[in-house]
Amino acid sequence: MSQNSDLDFSARVRASFEKQNAMHLIKAVMPLVEKGFSEIHVPHWAGIEQQHGYVHGGIVGMIADTAGGYAAMTLAPENASVLTVEYKMNLVAPADGEMLIARGQVVKAGRTLIISKAEVFAVTGGKEILCALMQQTIMVVQGKAEK
Amino acid sequence: MSQNSDLDFSARVRASFEKQNAMHLIKAVMPLVEKGFSEIHVPHWAGIEQQHGYVHGGIVGMIADTAGGYAAMTLAPENASVLTVEYKMNLVAPADGEMLIARGQVVKAGRTLIISKAEVFAVTGGKEILCALMQQTIMVVQGKAEK
Amino acid sequence: MSQNSDLDFSARVRASFEKQNAMHLIKAVMPLVEKGFSEIHVPHWAGIEQQHGYVHGGIVGMIADTAGGYAAMTLAPENASVLTVEYKMNLVAPADGEMLIARGQVVKAGRTLIISKAEVFAVTGGKEILCALMQQTIMVVQGKAEK
């Protein structure tokens, strides 16, 4: 009965996200998961700032990496895990504003490797400004147990 | 009399690091700063883990980015700030062990751009295993005030 | 009277392309230049192949780099030159087919740095397949003379 239904992949991905302590630490949430897509939000709060009062570029990288990785996981087999092989970020504007939104999207899904990209936007008063751009390689690993 | 002495650059860089709330959040410290080099340590604790119990790849990215950035800052003029333009991480082994050490090093320092690289090691019982490799472009910005 | 008209930027960019011997060597042409955009075509011929008979990944990189760079040049001041600071390619499918098309597009244009991206497609019988994805950082240099 276990079809890989929309419900299945979404529940799998959300359960994995919940186990990522680092996402909780920075107060990130994942309000949206679709086939080949995921979205992560993080409020701008003092704890994640760098020395100019913007959100730290490494935090921007964290949510971009995670959004791309979970976009990939939606297309991986049920019993498989995904690991980041590499990612590359361009930080094109300061990560300022009230919150950040990272949108991850699969570009090409192979059996072993999945290529994703992500964009991160800084949101102020409902207006989004692109602040980062990412390309990423994800590896699909069979039977690697999560916590 | 204000030569850019070893004392000067080291104090400047350490003061900037202290203003990075995100570094405190993940419990990172910067025990070593030299001309063109910096080292950041972070203990492996539950709050920075991902779903397999390893340190989150985004955290690995954060400390690599920061180590490379401060390596660059040691070579920037006294009144200048440094901003990350882009970075690229290869995660070559799980970030496991008792602590992580990121070593950032300047490859080429120009007036406007500084190219750095970093390696991140997972340390267990004093033994270091390479877990990540980074290349990075840093921009030197005159007169950008820190907090 | 020298407005930076459409005619101006297009002529400037095309003149620069003509001076790129390496583009002639691989038989590349640039049929399209618009504000923030450029397109480079290269036929699939034996001289640019790698060991499996596909177009060499480095050639794919060359046309992606060049397409992104000239997209950036369309937004640079008249007397300025553009230099590639860095680029990152993901090769997502073999570069096979009758010809390759690289489409470069500016993501964010600053005074000193311009961030571009490019996609490369392999074309067979009019059908395009994505074979590469690039992110790139370009530096605007005032008064650097071309040949």
Add this chain to the structure above:
Amino acid sequence: MSQNSDLDFSARVRASFEKQNAMHLIKAVMPLVEKGFSEIHVPHWAGIEQQHGYVHGGIVGMIADTAGGYAAMTLAPENASVLTVEYKMNLVAPADGEMLIARGQVVKAGRTLIISKAEVFAVTGGKEILCALMQQTIMVVQGKAEK
């Protein structure tokens, strides 16, 4: 008695290089192959220049990609082929001088993925200047036939 002797891997890698038409096109040679390492040389000639008279950044990328890829191939099984998944180049100085040398080196060799890095030097009167820095992900593919 086909051990994977030094002779074997070197002959395999050199035979593969010979099939890369694109390497012949740009007049590149591979004078050195060792376990986990390869070196590619290309003379500075007019046909590979860009608009300022330097060697084209894409050519620099080609030889860095190829040097890293063949460094990886020395560690792959006899019947396996290697494909570039992605690479990232920082161009840190103009590729000027009499010739370029690309040195590729394996950082971490897994069964499916091999991570390499490369440096490219511009040589003038025997003096080497670093002009580019690369990180790269290579995939090992079983039984993929070369030409």
